[in-house]
Amino acid sequence: MNFEAILKFLEDFHRDFYIENKIEAIKSLLKSTNINFAYLIINKQPLEIHKIIDENSNLILADLENNINKEVFQISENEKKIDIYNIQISDEQNVYGWLLISPNLELTEFTKVLKAELTCYLKQTLINQTYLKKAHQLETICLLSEKVSNFYDLKHLLDIVTEYVTKALNSKGTVIRLVNRNSNLLEVMSEYGLDDISIRRYGIKPGDGISGEVWSTKKPRLVIPDTEESKKLLDSKLKIRSLICVPLIFENEVTGTLSVYEKLSDKPFEEEDKIFLEVIAGLVSPLIAYSEALEREQNLTKQIVKNLENLHIITELNKIIMQPRKIDELLFLILTALTFGKDIGFNRAGLFMYNAQTGTFQGMIGVGCEHEYEIQVWEKLPDMTTVQWLELIEKNKIKNESTFNNTIRQVRFDISDFPIIIQILRSGSVYVSMIHERDIIKEKLHVEEYALVPLMGKEDLLGMLYVDNKFNKKPIDENYIRLLQTFASQAALAIENSRLYSEITNANELLKTAKQELLVKEKLATVGEMLTTLAHEIRNPLTAIGGFANIISKKTENPTVRELAEKIYVHASKMDNMFREFLLLAKHNTLSYLSIDINEIILDCIENFDYPNLKNISFVFNKTDNLIVNVDKNMIKVVINNLLKNAIQAMPKGGKIIIETKKENSYAVICVEDEGHGIPSDVLPNIFDPFYTTKFNGFGIGLSISYKIIKQHDGIIYAENKESGGAKFTVKLPLSTKEEAQNE
Amino acid sequence: MSKRILIADDEENIRTLYKIELEEAGYIVDLASNGKEAVDKVKENIPDLIILDIKMPVMDGIEALHTIRQIPECKNIPIILFTAYGEYQQDFTTWASDAYIVKSHDMTELKQTIEQLLKK
Numbered sequence: 056m057n058f059e060a061i062l063k064f065l066e067d068f069h070r071d072f073y074i075e076n077k078i079e080a081i082k083s084l085l086k087s088t089n090i091n092f093a094y095l096i097i098n099k100q101p102l103e104i105h106k107i108i109d110e111n112s113n114l115i116l117a118d119l120e121n122n123i124n125k126e127v128f129q130i131s132e133n134e135k136k137i138d139i140y141n142i143q144i145s146d147e148q149n150v151y152g153w154l155l156i157s158p159n160l161e162l163t164e165f166t167k168v169l170k171a172e173l174t175c176y177l178k179q180t181l182i183n184q185t186y187l188k189k190a191h192q193l194e195t196i197c198l199l200s201e202k203v204s205n206f207y208d209l210k211h212l213l214d215i216v217t218e219y220v221t222k223a224l225n226s227k228g229t230v231i232r233l234v235n236r237n238s239n240l241l242e243v244m245s246e247y248g249l250d251d252i253s254i255r256r257y258g259i260k261p262g263d264g265i266s267g268e269v270w271s272t273k274k275p276r277l278v279i280p281d282t283e284e285s286k287k288l289l290d291s292k293l294k295i296r297s298l299i300c301v302p303l304i305f306e307n308e309v310t311g312t313l314s315v316y317e318k319l320s321d322k323p324f325e326e327e328d329k330i331f332l333e334v335i336a337g338l339v340s341p342l343i344a345y346s347e348a349l350e351r352e353q354n355l356t357k358q359i360v361k362n363l364e365n366l367h368i369i370t371e372l373n374k375i376i377m378q379p380r381k382i383d384e385l386l387f388l389i390l391t392a393l394t395f396g397k398d399i400g401f402n403r404a405g406l407f408m409y410n411a412q413t414g415t416f417q418g419m420i421g422v423g424c425e426h427e428y429e430i431q432v433w434e435k436l437p438d439m440t441t442v443q444w445l446e447l448i449e450k451n452k453i454k455n456e457s458t459f460n461n462t463i464r465q466v467r468f469d470i471s472d473f474p475i476i477i478q479i480l481r482s483g484s485v486y487v488s489m490i491h492e493r494d495i496i497k498e499k500l501h502v503e504e505y506a507l508v509p510l511m512g513k514e515d516l517l518g519m520l521y522v523d524n525k526f527n528k529k530p531i532d533e534n535y536i537r538l539l540q541t542f543a544s545q546a547a548l549a550i551e552n553s554r555l556y557s558e559i560t561n562a563n564e565l566l567k568t569a570k571q572e573l574l575v576k577e578k579l580a581t582v583g584e585m586l587t588t589l590a591h592e593i594r595n596p597l598t599a600i601g602g603f604a605n606i607i608s609k610k611t612e613n614p615t616v617r618e619l620a621e622k623i624y625v626h627a628s629k630m631d632n633m634f635r636e637f638l639l640l641a642k643h644n645t646l647s648y649l650s651i652d653i654n655e656i657i658l659d660c661i662e663n664f665d666y667p668n669l670k671n672i673s674f675v676f677n678k679t680d681n682l683i684v685n686v687d688k689n690m691i692k693v694v695i696n697n698l699l700k701n702a703i704q705a706m707p708k709g710g711k712i713i714i715e716t717k718k719e720n721s722y723a724v725i726c727v728e729d730e731g732h733g734i735p736s737d738v739l740p741n742i743f744d745p746f747y748t749t750k751f752n753g754f755g756i757g758l759s760i761s762y763k764i765i766k767q768h769d770g771i772i773y774a775e776n777k778e779s780g781g782a783k784f785t786v787k788l789p790l791s792t793k794e795e796a797q798n799e
Numbered sequence: 800m801s802k803r804i805l806i807a808d809d810e811e812n813i814r815t816l817y818k819i820e821l822e823e824a825g826y827i828v829d830l831a832s833n834g835k836e837a838v839d840k841v842k843e844n845i846p847d848l849i850i851l852d853i854k855m856p857v858m859d860g861i862e863a864l865h866t867i868r869q870i871p872e873c874k875n876i877p878i879i880l881f882t883a884y885g886e887y888q889q890d891f892t893t894w895a896s897d898a899y900i901v902k903s904h905d906m907t908e909l910k911q912t913i914e915q916l917l918k919k
Contacts, residue, residue: 591854594902599812601904606819627904635901 060087061168068172074105077176081169082107085156088165092139092157096123097177098150100322123153142166144173151177185327192331195223200338209346213245216313216339221247224328226315227295230254231303232266233311233343241266241312249316265300266312273309275301277329297323301332305344313339358534365538368392371442373545382553383420387455388445389546390422393522395441401522401535403500405463406510408518414470416519421463422455424526463521466499480509480516485536485543496521506531508539510547517550575744575762582759590634597634601627650791653682653691653723654716660695661714671709678716682723685791690764694772697757698727698784705731705782722770722787733776742774761786802847802917805829807837807863808881809855813902817850820906826913834858838866845872848917850909852902853882877916879909 067080078095085093085108093107096119104119115130122128122141129136142154151174199219217229228248232241240258255264261271269276278284280296288295295317303311313336318324386406393404403423407416447453470476473495479486485508488497496505505523509516520543524531604623611617661674684691702712710730717724734742743762758774765772770788777783804826808814811832818828829846831837835858837851849867853860860880867873877897898912 595810595813598902598904599810599816602816602820602906603812603904605904605906606816624904631903 060084061165065168065172068176074180078105078107084165084169089158090156092137092155094155095152095173096155097152097180103152119155142170144170144177146174146178149178149181151181188327192223192334195219196334196338199335209343209350210245212339212342212346214247216335217245217247220313220315220332220335224315224324224331225319226324227317227319229316230314231311232259232314233303233347234270234309241270244311254314254316265298266314269300269302269312270309273302273304275299275329275333277324277326280323299324299329299332301329301336303336303340303343305340310340310343310347361534362537365541368441369541369545371440373549382550382557385549385553386420387422388448389520389542389549390420391448392441392445393520393542394422395444402524402526403459403502403522405459405521406518407463407466407521409516411515416468416470416473416476418463418466419518420455421459421461421521422457423459425458425462462500466496468495468499479507479519483509483511485539487531487536501525503528504531506536506539508543510543510550512547512551517547520546572766575759578744594631594634597627597631601631648685649688650683650685651688652680653684653686653725653788654678654680656686656688656691657695657714657716657725660692660699664696664699666700666703669703672703672706673711675711675713676715677713679718682716682718683791684723684768684788686768686788687764690767691788694761694764694786695725695727697761698786700757701784702727702729702731702782705729705733718790719787721790723790725786725788726783727786728777728781728783730781733780734774734782736776739774739776743772801825801827803827803829803844804848804850804913805831805837805840805846806850807831807834807855807860808850808852809833810852813852816904817906817909820910821913824910834860834863834866837863841867841870841873845876847876848913849876849878850881851878853880879912879916881909 061084064080064084067083068077070076070080081093081095091108091110094109095105095107097103097105102116102119102123104116118128118130122139126141128139128141130139131137137157138159139155139157140159142156143150144152144154154169154173199216213231217231221227221229226248228246230246230249231244233244234240235242235258238258240260242258243254243256246254255266259267259270261267265276265278276299278288278298285296288298297318298314298316300312300314302309303313313332315324315328315332390404390406394401401423403421405421405423406419408419409416475486475494485506487506488494488504490504496507497503500521500523502523502525505521508520510518510520520539522531522535522539601624604620604627608617608620608624611620657676657678661676699712706712706729713726713728715724715726715728717726743758762772765786765788768788770786772784772786774782774784804821806814806817806821806828807830808817809832814830814832818830821828829840829844831840833855834851837849838858840846841849851860851863855863858866860882864878864880867876867878879898879900881900881902897916900909900912903909
């Protein structure tokens with residue numbers, strides 16, 4: 056071995072850093088030997104092959120890959136096998152490459168020097184490369200720090216980070232997920248370059264998947280190709296081979312994860328990339344935390360401002376709502392407040408009232424539109440506050456003409472139709488519908504999202520407020536919910552007040568009616584007594600007059616006298632009958648009740664109706680069968696006869712009398728209509744008053760007797776004028792409970 | 800032989816009317832203008848049937864009825880109460896009368912009742 060050659064080699068080898076010159080140096084050295092095959096293989100992925108000498112053939116990569124760890128192996132060359140000797144270039148830590156030579160070279164100083172020099176060189180190269188990479192990464196970090204130090208919003212910051220990381224690691228894409236403190240789920244906040252990769256974009260629970268695992272363990276994860284885990288990733292929707300996921304940690308708590316997916320080059324992720332990402336994570340985490348805090352604070356401030364605004368609206372609304380008024384007006388105002396303008400502005404609002412006896416909810420009133428085109432009109436309403444608008448409605452008595460009103464009024468459901476209701480009522484707070492669940496309200500009101508809030512009175516459930524954003528599809532978020540909650544309690548109070556108010560009004564009305572009735576009764580009693588005495592005084596002479604007339608008509612032979620006497624007799628009979636009827640009524644005896652079909656009584660009256668000159672009168676009887684009432688037949692007959700008589704007297708030239716019977720709730724209803732001149736408007740209110748005297752022919756004691764009879768039967772009688780002319784008398788008698796029982 | 804009927808009524812016209820009608824029907828008719836007179840007439844000559852108006856001066860029909868019933872011979876004589884009032888209809892039996900008739904110029908009801916009572 057030539058010492059001089061070695062010195063020359065060392066000189067050449069260290070002249071510079073380029074691999075080409077190093078190879079040349081080795082080549083020169085080997086020329087002095089009999090070696091005709093030499094390769095330097097550098098341990099990289101993929102293997103870096105440098106030909107030094109190969110006189111006869113080229114090395115085939117397949118040969119190399121299979122044999123790289125063998126000290127001696129054979130390759131075919133021109134149909135003969137040659138032995139290749141493999142010198143591993145390595146130290147205790149790493150294998151840097153291999154020197155392949157043939158034929159064999161004695162292990163001499165020569166090879167020792169070669170091996171040592173190559174080891175040294177390759178190790179240095181690797182270190183250099185690492186430094187280069189680190190330098191590049193540091194540059195990225197510097198740039199990133201510069202960028203993020205003047206960020207102004209979290210989303211923007213995260214977008215910068217994902218973009219830089221993706222580029223720095225030459226990867227397919229990057230995702231940052233942050234922990235949502237409300238739902239305690241990891242949610243995607245920013246992503247870059249992942250359009251064609253289906254990462255999990257919905258919330259991730261702790262321990263769920265790789266991100267979830269990183270979250271719970273607080274340890275970074277690196278998935279490299281050709282491992283079990285990588286195969287799983289390939290099989291999954293992700294269709295990638297490798298990824299790195301590092302936790303974002305602030306004050307020892309995971310605030311999110313940073314995941315990078317798949318290198319664009321064939322190289323997989325390495326441990327170093329993971330370390331780089333950890334550095335980035337360390338840089339970004341406090342910024343994220345700070346930014347989140349800032350955002351929260353801003354939101355809080357916004358919320359406080361919004362709350363103050365809402366409070367103002369509610370206070371103002373209260374002034375309007377709390378005034379005593381009719382319940383339907385009030386409900387209209389409340390719902391208008393919920394749907395109007397910028398302040399609150401739901402697309403549609405409605406109210407379901409609850410009937411505790413039947414357990415049903417009934418749509419009562421709705422404000423809002425049913426069609427897309429209407430909403431434009433809605434939006435073009437004058438620019439004013441809700442309170443101003445409500446005042447305008449009040450002042451001008453604007454009516455509710457919402458199309459939604461018709462829709463919601465047709466909605467009625469049972470508690471059992473809508474199981475969620477129990478949950479809503481139990482919670483007593485706002486319920487926002489579930490996204491994917493169907494329910495009866497979504498079906499009936501054709502809506503995807505809605506909210507309900509129960510209206511609780513002092514003692515019981517009054518109903519539920521309903522709101523939705525059917526058209527602009529604004530989600531019903533926390534702001535809305537808080538507002539609704541406040542609104543509902545105010546509305547419930549107002550509705551209850553209003554109920555109380557209407558109860559008081561009703562009670563007043565009842566009192567008034569009762570007073571009037573008392574007056575009528577007193578008058579009836581006095582009149583009754585007077586008339587009773589009078590009737591007796593008259594009946595005696597009347598009996599005599601009729602009796603004598605009868606005798607005269609029988610005894611006389613003069614036909615004129617007979618005829619006149621007969622007339623006296625007939626008229627006396629009529630008067631007598633009238634008095635009899637009256638006296639019968641004036642008696643204080645109890646009525647003899649009997650279950651009978653009202654139609655039977657009416658038919659009897661019509662068939663036996665006795666009145667002079669019925670020639671031009673026709674009766675039309677439209678009956679509803681089976682109206683059983685519990686009445687004194689004779690008394691009701693008196694009433695029907697009175698009504699028929701009235702009708703005939705109203706039509707001196709004849710006409711049609713329409714008698715109709717029908718069922719209305721628990722009442723049998725009898726209507727008697729004529730085609731006469733109607734009832735003068737000044738007479739109408741007093742028509743049943745026995746003291747009321749009028750020249751108006753025919754109305755007198757008969758109607759007030761009828762009134763008394765109907766009252767005694769717990770019935771109702773009233774008169775009205777038809778639009779087509781003529782009068783209409785209506786009598787309502789309670790249906791016999793027996794009949795009801797049969798029906799059930 | 801014709802039956803004898805006593806009619807007591809304070810109204811002269813009524814008395815006249817019934818006298819004519821009942822005599823026509825073949826009865827012998829006595830008249831009294833109040834309850835007391837009726838009782839006296841009954842004591843004098845016991846009739847086959849008595850018709851009493853309720854509302855009469857001096858002695859009313861009810862009192863007369865009770866007094867007449869106390870005369871032993873009159874215990875079983877048919878007595879008809881007779882009035883313009885309608886309201887007592889349900890109570891007539893407690894007054895121990897045999898029938899109760901509301902006054903009317905139509906004599907049919909009265910005549911039928913008399914005929915029935917006299918047949919017994």
